Each structure stands twice: as structure tokens, then as C-alpha cells.
Amino acid sequence: MTSMPMLDVRDLRVEFPGRHGSVTALDGVSLTIAAGEILGVVGESGAGKSMTGLAVQGLLEPPGHIAGGEVWLDGRRIDTLSEREMQHVRGREIGAIFQDPLTSLNPLFSVGRQLIETIRLHLPLGRAEARQRAIALLAEVGIPGPEERVDHYPHQFSGGMRQRVVIALALAARPKLIIADEPTTALDVSIQAQITSLLRKLCKEHGTAVMLVTHDMGVIAETADRVAVMYAGRLVEIGPVADVIARPSHPYTRGLMGSIPTLGARVPRLQQIDGSMPRLDAIPKGCAFNPRCPHVMPRCQTERPELRPSGSGLSACWLNTQAQERAA
Amino acid sequence: MIVFLIKRLANAALVMLVVALMAFMIFRFVGDPIQLMVNEQTSQAERDALRERLGLNESVVMQYLRFVGNAVQGDFGISYRNQQEVMSLIAERFPATIELVLMATIISLVVGVPLGVITAIHRRKWYSEALQFVSIIGVSLPSFVIGILLILVFSVMLNIAPAFGRGDVVSIGWWTTGLLTPSGRAALILPSIALSFYQITLVMRLVRAEMLEVLRSDFIKFARARGVPAWRVHYSHALRNCLMPVVTMTAMNIGSLIAFALITETVFQWPGMGLLFIQAVTFVDIPVMAAYLCIVSFIFVALNTLVDITYALIDPRLRNSKA
Ligand SMILES: Nc1ncnc2c1ncn2[C@@H]1O[C@H](COP(=O)(O)OP(=O)(O)OP(=O)(O)O)[C@@H](O)[C@H]1O
Numbered sequence: 273m274t275s276m277p278m279l280d281v282r283d284l285r286v287e288f289p290g291r292h293g294s295v296t297a298l299d300g301v302s303l304t305i306a307a308g309e310i311l312g313v314v315g316e317s318g319a320g321k322s323m324t325g326l327a328v329q330g331l332l333e334p335p336g337h338i339a340g341g342e343v344w345l346d347g348r349r350i351d352t353l354s355e356r357e358m359q360h361v362r363g364r365e366i367g368a369i370f371q372d373p374l375t376s377l378n379p380l381f382s383v384g385r386q387l388i389e390t391i392r393l394h395l396p397l398g399r400a401e402a403r404q405r406a407i408a409l410l411a412e413v414g415i416p417g418p419e420e421r422v423d424h425y426p427h428q429f430s431g432g433m434r435q436r437v438v439i440a441l442a443l444a445a446r447p448k449l450i451i452a453d454e455p456t457t458a459l460d461v462s463i464q465a466q467i468t469s470l471l472r473k474l475c476k477e478h479g480t481a482v483m484l485v486t487h488d489m490g491v492i493a494e495t496a497d498r499v500a501v502m503y504a505g506r507l508v509e510i511g512p513v514a515d516v517i518a519r520p521s522h523p524y525t526r527g528l529m530g531s532i533p534t535l536g537a538r539v540p541r542l543q544q545i546d547g548s549m550p551r552l553d554a555i556p557k558g559c560a561f562n563p564r565c566p567h568v569m570p571r572c573q574t575e576r577p578e579l580r581p582s583g584s585g586l587s588a589c590w591l592n593t594q595a596q597e598r599a600a
Numbered sequence: 601m602i603v604f605l606i607k608r609l610a611n612a613a614l615v616m617l618v619v620a621l622m623a624f625m626i627f628r629f630v631g632d633p634i635q636l637m638v639n640e641q642t643s644q645a646e647r648d649a650l651r652e653r654l655g656l657n658e659s660v661v662m663q664y665l666r667f668v669g670n671a672v673q674g675d676f677g678i679s680y681r682n683q684q685e686v687m688s689l690i691a692e693r694f695p696a697t698i699e700l701v702l703m704a705t706i707i708s709l710v711v712g713v714p715l716g717v718i719t720a721i722h723r724r725k726w727y728s729e730a731l732q733f734v735s736i737i738g739v740s741l742p743s744f745v746i747g748i749l750l751i752l753v754f755s756v757m758l759n760i761a762p763a764f765g766r767g768d769v770v771s772i773g774w775w776t777t778g779l780l781t782p783s784g785r786a787a788l789i790l791p792s793i794a795l796s797f798y799q800i801t802l803v804m805r806l807v808r809a810e811m812l813e814v815l816r817s818d819f820i821k822f823a824r825a826r827g828v829p830a831w832r833v834h835y836s837h838a839l840r841n842c843l844m845p846v847v848t849m850t851a852m853n854i855g856s857l858i859a860f861a862l863i864t865e866t867v868f869q870w871p872g873m874g875l876l877f878i879q880a881v882t883f884v885d886i887p888v889m890a891a892y893l894c895i896v897s898f899i900f901v902a903l904n905t906l907v908d909i910t911y912a913l914i915d916p917r918l919r920n921s922k923a
């Protein structure tokens with residue numbers, strides 16, 4: 273990549289201290305997202321997708337904490353900021369979209385009040401201007417009759433409309449990065465495509481970087497520019513979406529792709545690959561995937577593979593290294 | 601909804617009839633009313649006349665019905681002790697108790713709600729654990745002990761607040777208030793604190809539990825992700841969502857406070873209904889005891905019914921299933 277990335281996560285490590293020692297929820301996660309780029313993040317449930325987004329936003333639940341690595345946003349390091357400083361990063365520079373629009377909005381406040389609250393927290397606008405902006409935002413996310421709708425309460429909106437309100441809230445202060453954690457999983461299938469294409473359109477228009485977490489490879493294929501594949505708190509492959517889908521390099525990604533019969537299908541479990549992802553406190557030595565990998569070698573059980581260039585992307589697998597060594 | 605309302609009101613009426621029955625039985629069968637009302641010199645003829653006049657020769661059922669009929673009209677007969685009408689005795693004492701109870705309620709909310717919020721937000725901090733512990737003591741300490749301790753410290757040792765009586769009061773119609781005079785307000789301090797102690801711990805624990813629940817919800821996490829400052833997330837977004845149960849509990853508790861006030865009023869010689877009742881017990885003043893029982897129960901039942909109806913108004917799911 274030529275220009276400086278908007279989000280640059282380097283070797284991120286997240287730990288949860290517990291009674292029986294520390295659990296490592298994220299281990300050496302490195303990824304970048306450029307301005308205007310959408311990075312899809314996929315992986316089985318519990319792989320650490322949401323955890324990555326929360327760590328970037330500084331929203332890890334104590335005692336969970338960043339135990340190593342760095343997070344840079346638009347050239348500024350943000351993982352070392354104080355909670356007070358992070359309050360100005362959240363909402364202002366990083367917008368968030370949650371999974372369930374039915375529960376993301378405060379049921380007792382009108383959507384206008386929540387929008388105006390967010391706008392005025394981050395932008396130097398008066399009440400009336402903020403209200404105008406709230407109405408404009410509702411119009412921008414495609415809510416009909418925004419002048420009236422601004423005074424309505426969340427329960428007066430349908431699920432899809434509420435997710436549009438959530439997107440408006442995420443975009444309220446024109447953030448540099450949006451972290452969308454399964455933004456369509458809770459929605460009707462018929463509405464999912466509308467929401468993802470809206471998200472894509474708005475981010476392309478404003479040059480916003482997006483981390484799009486999802487189980488749905490169909491959504492990734494249609495929306496993302498690049499895709500990152502996670503397994504047991506680690507990044508196993510990252511690359512341009514077309515290449516990763518057509519020519520997955522990592523054996524885990526291959527299994528993941530193989531288990532998607534059609535676009536739009538969700539991936540609760542991998543049918544192609546036997547076994548299940550290890551618990552975080554019992555991650556095998558070497559490559560975390562080795563007990564399930566059809567290509568496992570002795571080396572895989574002792575040494576952990578690093579992310580290395582592979583095709584147009586990066587992959588963490590000894591097969592890949594072997595091929596390169598052979599070529600060299 | 602109408603059906604629910606009728607059911608609920610019928611329920612309340614039934615409870616009141618049972619209470620009235622108990623009051624009546626005390627009235628009728630604890631000792632002979634005639635025996636209690638007359639003295640040695642009264643002739644047998646006079647006693648019979650009195651028996652006739654009080655209707656004690658009618659059947660028990662008739663007497664009970666008449667008792668209920670009179671009670672509904674606020675007529676609980678004549679006090680044995682000072683020959684005054686029971687209802688006017690109670691009306692005289694009622695404002696004192698209500699002012700005490702309302703003050704205690706306000707204190708319990710003003711102190712209990714913030715404590716609940718704080719112990720929920722900082723639940724791992726030492727002071728939250730300490731407050732939780734103290735609240736257990738607060739629940740288990742009898743209120744007369746708290747009252748006596750307060751008197752000991754603030755009246756006897758520090759001499760900064762009066763220990764008994766109601767101070768000067770001002771009449772507004774039949775209502776008398778101590779809130780308008782300095783001595784009346786000073787007199788209210790210790791008894792209302794003593795009475796509110798238990799309530800503070802209840803409010804605190806309820807708010808804490810509700811807050812912990814609400815803080816887990818998505819809209820709180822989303823508010824934080826929007827950059828809303830922590831204090832605002834807690835006191836505006838979260839607390840607002842906890843208030844309904846707090847309001848409910850407060851309404852219900854006013855009833856029990858009136859009943860609890862009995863002990864506090866005795867300790868502080870507060871001229872309220874509770875003190876009246878205690879005096880009635882020592883003098884075996886049956887009509888006053890019966891009236892007190894009926895009135896306190898009525899307040900209880902009325903508040904409970906009101907709360908149930910409010911619930912149903914707010915949550916449509918409760919309208920048909922309950923009652
Ligand atoms: N408080 C915690 N203490 C210890 N481990 C935790 C805690 N919270 C989450 N984890 C672990 O962190 C891991 C990553 O969770 P995360 O929510 O990021 O998964 P995910 O990839 O988003 O999965 P899903 O697709 O189900 O949303 C999980 O295995 C989870 O068990």
C-alpha cells in the first residue's frame with residue numbers, strides 16, 4: 273500500500289487476567305485499513321472479531337486489556353490515550369455500528385435527542401444547528417420524512433429503519449473509521465443488502481475506512497475491498513477479497529470458503545473441517561489450526577507461522593513458507 | 601383493561617373486608633366493651649341501656665355490617681380513654697405521621713439512588729463493597745436501635761437536634777404542619793433519618809441491581825461507543841431506565857413506612873398515629889386500635905392497587921394475566 277493507512281493495528285495482543293492465569297483473546301493481530309477502504313473480518317464464532325473492534329475503540333471490558341502492540345489512527349497512536357481522550361476519539365473519529373438495532377438505541381430518548389447528543393458532543397454546533405444536521409443525517413441514510421421522524425422514539429421504527437438511524441449516529445461527526453460489528457445479522461434477509469450497500473455508498477462518498485465484521489461471506493464478497501480471516505484470536509490470512517475467495521491460501525480459509533454453499537449463507541460452523549476451534553485457554557502449540565489441518569506437518573506443532581506474503585495478500589501457514597523456500 | 605381494573609378493585613375491597621373483620625373481632629371480643637366503658641357505680645339498668653344503644657344485642661353479623669358501614673363513613677366510635685371521637689383523634693395525628701413518612705421517603709431517595717448508582721458503577725471498588733456491607737447492617741438493625749443511637753449522638757452528646765416532640769406547628773385547615781416553623785423542621789430531622797435508614801438500604805440495593813442490569817444492555821455500550829462521557833451514560837441513559845421499579849417500590853413502601861413509623865414515633869415521642877396506637881394499646885382503647893388497623897391497612901391496600909394499575913398501564917402484557 274502506498275499511502276499511509278487510516279487504521280494501522282500492529283501486533284495487537286489482548287489479555288483477560290483470570291483466576292487460572294491470563295487468557296489471551298487476541299494474539300499478534302496486525303492489519304491496516306486505508307481511507308475509503310472496507311476491510312471485511314471473518315472467522316468462526318469466538319475467533320476474536322468483535323474483540324479486535326472493541327480493542328481499537330478502547331472499549332474492552334475490564335479486566336480485559338491491551339497487553340501488547342499498537343493501534344494507530346490517521347497517524348496518531350490511540351491505544352495509549354487516557355479514557356478521557358478516548359471519549360473524543362469515539363464518536364468523533366471512530367463511529368460504531370452494532371449488531372442489533374433493536375437494542376442499540378436508548379428506548380426512552382427520541383432518535384433526534386440521541387443524534388443531537390452525539391453531534392453536540394463532538395462538533396461545535398448550537399441546538400438548532402445540531403437539529404438541522406440530525407435531520408440531514410436521517411435524510412442521508414434514507415429515512416423518509418426526516419423532519420417528523422427526528423422526534424420519534426426508537427420503537428416507532430422498523431428494524432431496518434433503526435439500523436439506518438444507528439448508521440446516522442455512527443456518521444454523525446464524520447468519523448475517519450467505522451467499526452461495524454455484524455450490522456446486518458439481526459435484520460431480515462430482504463433488508464440486509466439495502467443496509468450494506470448504504471454503508472458502502474456512504475463510506476465511499478466520505479472516504480471513511482470501515483472494519484466490517486460479519487459471518488456472512490456473501491456480504492463480504494459484495495461489500496468489502498479486502499478481507500481478514502481470524503482463527504483463535506489470530507489473523508491467519510488477509511488480502512484482496514476476490515483473491516481470497518477465489519484462491520484462498522491458508523488451509524483454514526479454504527475450509528471456510530468450501531463450507532459456503534451460496535452467497536448470503538451464514539457460517540455458524542465449518543462443515544468441511546472436522547473438530548472445532550480450541551478454547552482460548554487451550555490453544556495448541558505452534559499453528560493454532562494444526563489439530564484440524566489436513567496438511568499438518570511436524571513443524572506446525574512446534575513453531576507458530578508468521579504472516580508472510582502469499583499471492584496478493586498475506587497468510588500465516590508453513591505450507592506457504594515452504595513453497596517460498598523451495599522457490600528461492 | 602376494564603376487567604383487570606374491576607378484578608383489582610374487588611380484590612382490594614375483599615382484603616379490606618377481612619381487615620375490617622379482624623378489627624371488628626378485636627373490638628367485639630377482646631374484653632366486654634361495656635365492662636371497659638363503665639365504672640363500678642354504673643347500675644345494671646344503665647349497663648343494659650348502653651348495651652342496647654351500642655347495638656350489642658343484635659346478631660354478630662348485623663354488628664359487623666354496621667361496623668363496616670360506619671367505618672366506610674369514617675365513624676369508628678368513641679375512644680374509651682378520653683371520650684373523643686376516634687376519627688377526630690386520628691385526623692389530629694394523621695398529618696404528623698404523613699409528614700414524617702414523606703420526609704423519610706425523600707431522604708431515602710436522595711441518598712439511596714446515588715449510592716445505588718455509585719455502587720453499581722464502581723462495584724469492584726472497596727467503598728462499594730463497604731457500602732454493600734453497611735447496607736446489610738442497615739437492614740438488620742432494628743429501627744428503635746437506630747433511633748436511640750441518633751438521639752444519643754445528636755441530642756445528648758452534640759445537642760444539635762431535638763430528640764422528641766414535633767416542635768411548633770401551624771394549622772392549615774384541619775391539617776397541621778411542622779414544616780413552616782424552625783422548631784418544627786428541627787424536630788423532624790432525627791426521626792425522619794431514623795425512619796429512612798432501612799429504606800435507604802432498600803433503595804440502594806434496588807437501584808444497584810437495576811443499574812447492573814441496564815449497564816449490560818447494548819444501548820449503554822453504544823452510547824459509550826458514540827463518545828458519550830461516562831457520567832452522562834450512567835446518570836442520564838442508564839439511571840433513567842432504572843427509575844420505573846424505583847418509583848414502584850417507593851410507592852409500595854410508603855405503606856410500610858406508615859406502619860414502621862409506629863416504632864420511630866414511640867422512640868421520638870412523635871405525636872403521630874403510631875404513638876396514638878401505642879397509647880391505645882396501653883389503655884386497651886379498642887376503638888382506636890381498630891380504627892388504626894383499618895386506616896393503615898387501607899393506605900397499604902390503596903397504594904398496592906395503585907401500583908398494580910400503573911404497572912398494567914405501562915406493560916400491556918400484565919393486563920390480562922395478573923389478578
Ligand atoms: N470477559 C472475557 N473474559 C475472557 N474471555 C473473553 C471475555 N469476553 C470474551 N472473551 C473471549 O474472547 C473471544 C473472542 O470473542 P469475540 O466476541 O471477539 O468473538 P467473535 O469473533 O466476535 O465471535 P462472534 O462471531 O460470536 O461474535 C471469545 O472466545 C470469548 O470467549
Ligand code: SF4
Nearest residue numbers: 559562565572589590
Ligand atoms: S501451518 Fe501447518 S497446521 Fe497451520 S495451517 Fe499451515 S499447514 Fe496447517
Ligand SMILES: [Mg+2]
Nearest residue numbers: 321322323453
Ligand atoms: Mg462478535
